[in-house]
Amino acid sequence: MKYFDFHTHAFADFLAPRAMESLSASAKSPQTPDIWPCTDGTLHGLKSLMERRGISECMILPIATKPSQQDSINKWAADIMGGGIYCCGSVHPNAEDALDELERIKSYGLIGVKFHSEYQKFRPDEERMMPIYQRISELGLIAVFHGGWDPFGEGDVRATPQSFANIAELFPNMTIVAAHLGGMMLFDDVERYIAGKFRNLYLDTGVVANYIGDDQLLRIIKAHGADRILFASDAPWDDPANEVAMLNRLPLSEDELEMICFKNAEALIKVAN
Secondary structure, three states: OOOOOEOOEOOOOOOOHHHHHHOOOOOOOOOOOOEEEOOOOEEHHHHHHHHHHHOOOEEEEEOOOOOOHHHHHHHHHHOOOOOOOOOOOOOOOOOOOOOHHHHHHHHHHOOOEEEOOHHOOOEEEEEEEHHHHHHHHHHHOEEEEOOOOOOOOOOOOOOOOHHHHHHHHOOOOEEEEEEEOOOEEEEHHHHHHHHOOOOOEEEEEEOOHOOOOHHHHHHHHHOHHHHHOOOOOOEOOOHHHHHHHHHHHHHHHHHHHHHHHHHHHHHHHHHHH
C-alpha cells in the first residue's frame, strides 16, 4: 500500500532543538504521560522516519505562533518542497497583513494554510476570521485546522467539531481539513455535528490511534465516507506505523484503504494547484 502522510511537522535545523525541547516538556501531563517525539524535529529526521515506514509523500504543517513569524515560516516551507515533501503555509489571525500573506502563500506554490487555535488563540468560527476564509476560498487554498484537545494547549478547547460545522456551512467552496478526526477527545461530538454532513470537510487520522477505539473510528469513517478521510500521523508526535496498524485492523475494503492512505491526499494536491 502506498501512503501519503497528510499531517507532519518539522522545523528549520537551527530551531529544531529548542522547539522540540519546549514542546516535549509541555506535553507531559497526567493525560499524556507517554508522548515522546519519534524524530529530532528536523526535515532530515522526518524524511528518515518516512523512509523507514514506507511513507512516499508527506505534508508538513508549520504554524506561525506570532504574526512576525509568517514571512520566514512560509519562505522556509516553500524552499523545502519537492521530492515527496509538500507544505502548507501559515498566517496568524492577529497579523495586519494576513490577507496579503495569503496571496504570498499562493504565489509560493504552497498547498494551503495551517491554523492551530490553541497556539494562535482563536476560535475557528470567530467573526474576525471570515475575511481570511473568504480569501482562502478565492485563492483555492486548503484550510487545515487542529481539531479538539491538545496536550500543549491551555485546557480550553477552542477548535470544536461544532466550530468546523459552522465554517463548513458558511464557506461551502473552501476545502477544510480538520485534524485529529475533527476533534481530539471530542469524538462523540464529531459523530453528532460533522460526520457525513459536509462534502467540503475532510478529517485526518493524525495521532488518533492512541485515543479512539476501533468501533468508534469505523463508525466515523463509514458515516463521513472514506473519500473524505486522510491518512495522517502528526509525526513526530506519533509514529505513522501506529496509524497504519490502526487502519489495517478495520474491516475496510481495498478501495477504501487506498482512498484514505493516498488517493484523497493526491486529489487535494491537484485541487490546490
